[in-house]
Amino acid sequence: MQRRKVIGLAGAGVVGAATAGVVGGRLTGGGSGSAAAAAPDRTAFYGTRQAGIVTPAQDRLHFVAFDVITKDKAALVDMLQSWTAAAARMTAGQEAGALGAVGGLPEAPPDDTGEALGLPAAGLTLTIGFGPSLFDSRFGLRGRKPAALADLPKFPGDTIDPALSGGDICVQACANDPxxxxHAVRNLARIGMGVVSVRWSQLGFGRTSSTSTAQATPRNLFGFKDGTANLKAEEATLLDEHLWVKPGDGPDWMTGGSYLVTRKIRMLIETWDRTSLLEQETIVGRNKGEGAPLSGRGEYDEPDFTALDGKGEPLIAKVAHVRLAHPTVNGGARMLRRGYNFVDGSDGLGRLNAGLFFISYQRDPHKQFVPVQSKLARQDQLNEYIRHVSSGLFACPPGIPAADDYWGRSLFA
Amino acid sequence: MRTPRLLALVAATAAAVPLAACGGNDSGSDAASSDKITVDASDTECKVASSESDAGTTTFAIANKGNKVTEFYVYAPGDRVMGEVENIAPGLSRELIVELAAGTYETACKPGMIGKGIRNAFKVSGSAAPLTEDAKLAQATADYQRYVKSQTGALIDKTTEFVNAVKGGDIEKSKALFPVARTYWERIEPVAESFGDLDPKIDAREADLEAGQKWTGFHKIEKDLWVAKDVSKSGPAADQLLADVKTIVDKANTVTLSPVQLANGSKGLLDEVATGKITGEEDTFSHTDLWDFAANVEGSQAAIAALRPALEEKDPALVKTLDERFASVEAALEKHRDGDGWKLHNTLSQTDLKTLSDEINALSEPISKVAALVAGQ
Structure with a gap:
């Protein structure tokens, strides 16, 4: 099979998955490990940090949580090695296996499922995390569990469905093409058959946070800009303070990593939509058009929580979302948010089954996510319009510097 | 086709064995350079200069340009090592000379000598010996044929008992015999499915029918037994079922399945479990799906057992995996045993079904590799 050049986004949709001869973008079987270096929309897989955290948020998400079903530690480690190899390939715009969707024997099932043939790397990042439940007696990891991975508390008003929550291992797949x-999640799940079993997964679209100053602030399904005050990739000092696990924070295997919290937040869209603009803005504490705090004019104006209106009332209400979540009232706690909108069709009552799949990364969830969410859960007026239905907490280890490392090596070795 | 014998002569660059034409002084260095396939290995890349060669001897020249000790492998499907060079220190070059029959392979650099390596596809063209030369595979076909014969004998016996009970109006006896007769059917279903229209006549589910299509076979009588609770008009359907079963048995005993068909049949039976039995769609009125589940797994195992001597030679590690996973499926299923038979599908919890589904997936993935193994390499 000939080595193929990667074409840009432009050609991708047109070519589609046709025969091997006209495959456009995706590198098919015969390509060498280096060919993908030329791919313009490729996010580097190897590095000291895992990609997919400060990487400028892509447009699409497929998040998956797995239960480990094997009792054999060696089988789990072997799968993590296979996953790593496949992830390195897929993030480079290559097929999951070297033989690919059409390059293998006709009698064998293809080692790639094929639906991404002709598509570019699309900025794909794959980020792995290990959940609290992995650190039980099965694999002798009890002693390696970081304190930061202690279960999240139950927050007031939580309506968490255990079947949609938790998991031993998670993979966050983000790309600019759904x-x-x-494709990436599907192929990893397939490689993991017999070792892991998918517990739950979530599709997301329309990133709801910007993680780089180069990105405009997007809107969530309430129609408001979300994540204006997010940690951003360019803020190295803040990232070291709030995002990355430092030496001495916990077990060494997590140094340089970050903790991931997921919350699936169902939005009660229909009732929100018949709420007046004034009330919506009061609840959020920002105006809907610009995203400016009600105390200021521009989106990036720092909110002034002491500013009063003509009647002596605070311009930003005492229980406005922006106030309750602000670092200044949470001991300086900041997080890097990376959430996505979701619409899972409609429910049986004809309402949009939609909301926010909240994702945050932080150095210690119990010092960052937990205090903020405790405050929000008790006081936020938005609670009238949202329900937390799923919750996840995962330890995402540092990145893989080169191909001699694999996901979880520092944990299992 | 015989398993290609491994011929891996590892030689340091200096001691390279010039196996093929060293072009002498003809037209530059083309001949000499085309003999060897260069591999530039680094800590994150593995650039193999060519992704194909002709059957016979191939020489890879591996240069480690990274900072870590590396290894180079050539794998046949299933990660069978066809040749390897270990311990290539940074800055060094080594050669791997390997004899490869026509087929599809993978090359891998393993910087740090850890993990699955950086893989590339590698294709070898040329002629391959015909499959039938392998005595062990030929034996597999004969062994499976004997299995089919034993199962079809029992199928006719038990279907006859079932049909007689139905015609005699004995609903309880008919209900008891329904899953038993189906067991012999489900074990050899891949054979049955090779006879186009007979399979639906015997085994069509109500949902499978198109408008106007006449419904016959096991599931029609199942509905009479469990829903209508009246078999007074089921006589013709019962007679037709027995006649169709006898026809298919006659045909089945004349057919010879190739090793690849055996392997695919083995996988197909597990697919049946995954799509029809786990969901309870197979026996939607009687809920006796676990009987069919067990029978499918037994049939799948019988096909693999026939192939076993050939597989042992080609890939002993795969055989071990298959043994473990068949045992694991059986253990998971055993929890739902009820006397001589099985619990009803509608008494299993969603968690029970998820566990069984995971077990079938875990077994099906390695089984899906068997066909290529017996077909090609």
């Missing part, structure tokens, strides 16, 4: 993200 098919590329789904």
């Amino acid at each position: 098919q590329v993200a789904v």
Whole structure:
């Protein structure tokens, strides 16, 4: 099979998955490990940090949580090695296996599922995390569990469905093409058959946070800009303070990593939509048009929580979302948020089954996510319009510097 | 086709064995350079200069340009090592000379000598010996044929008992015999499915029918037994079922399945479990799906057992995996045993079904590799 050049996004949709001869973007079987270096929309897989955290948020998400079903530690480690190899390939715009969707024997099932043939790397990142439940007696990891991975508390008003929550291992797949993200998760799930079993997964679209100053602030399904005050990739000092686990924070295997919290937040869209603009803005504490705090004019104006209106009332209400979540009232706690909107069709009552799949990364969830969410859960007026239905907490280890490392080596070695 | 014998002569660069034409002084260095396939290995890349060669001897020249000790492998499907060079220190070059039959392979650099390596596809063209030369595979076909014969004998016996009970109006006896007769059917279903229209006549589910299609076979009588609770008009359907079963048995005993068909049949039976039995769609009125589940797994195992001597030679590690996973499926299923038979599908919890589904997936993935193994390499 000939080595193929990667074409840009432009050609991708047109070419589609046709025969091997006209495959456009995706590098098919015969390509060498280096060919993908030329791919323009490729996010580097190897590095000291895992990609997919400060990487400028892509447009699409497929998040998956797995239960480990084997009792054999060696089988789990072997799968993590296979996953790592496949992830390195797929994030480079290559097929999951070297033989690919059409390059193998006709009698064998293809080692790639094929739906991403012709598609570019699309900025794909794959980020792995290990959940609290992995650190039980099965694999002798009890002693390696970081304190930061203690279960999240139950927050007031939580309506968490255990079947949609937790998991031993998670993979966050983000890409600018939903098919590329789904392809990646599908192939990892397939490689993991017999070792892991999918517990739950979530598709997301329309990133709801910007993680780089180069990105405009997007809107969530309430129609408001979300994540204006997010940690950003360019803020190295803040990232070291709030995002990355430092030496001495906990077990060494997590140094340089970050903790991931996921919350699936169902939005009660229909009732929100018949709420007046004034009330919506009061609840959020920002105006809907610009995203400016009600105390200021521009989106990036720092909110002034002491500013009063003509009647002596605070311009930003005491229980406005922006106030309750602000670092200044949470001991300086900041997080890097990376959430996505979701619409899982409609429910049986004809309402949009939609909301926010909240994702945050932080150095210690119990010092960052937990205090903020405790405050929000008790006081936030938005609670009238949202329900937390799923919750996840995962330890995401540092990155893989080169191909001699694999996901979880520092944990299992 | 015989398993290609491994011929891996590892030689340091200096001691390279010039196996093929060293072009002498003809037209530059083309001949000499085309003999060897260069591999530039680094800590994150593995650039193999060519992704194909002709059957016979191939020489890879591996240069480690990274900072870590590396290894180079050539794998046949299933990660069978065809040749390897270990311990290539940074800055050093080594050669791997390996004899490869036509087929599809993978090359891998393993910087740090850890993990699955950086893989590339590698294709070898040329002629391959015909499959039938392998005595062990030929034996597999004969062994499976004997299995089919034993199962079809029992199928006719038990279907006859079932049909007689139905015609005699004995609903309880008919209900008891329904899953038993189906067991012999489900074990050899891949054979049955090779006879186009007979399979639906015997085994069509109500949902499978198109408008106007006449419904016959096991599931029609199942509905009479469990829903209508009246078999007074089921006589013709019962007679037709027995006649169709006898026809298919006659045909089945004349057919010879190739090793690849055996392997695919083995996988197909597990697919049946995954799509029809786990969901309870197979026996939607009687809920006796676990009987069919067990029978499918037994049939799948019988096909693999026939192939076993050939597989042992080609890939002993795969055989071990298959043994473990068949045992694991059986243990998981055993929890739902009820006397001589099985619990009803509608008494299993969602968690029970998820566990069984995971077990079938875990077994099906390695089984999906068997066909290529017996077909090609």
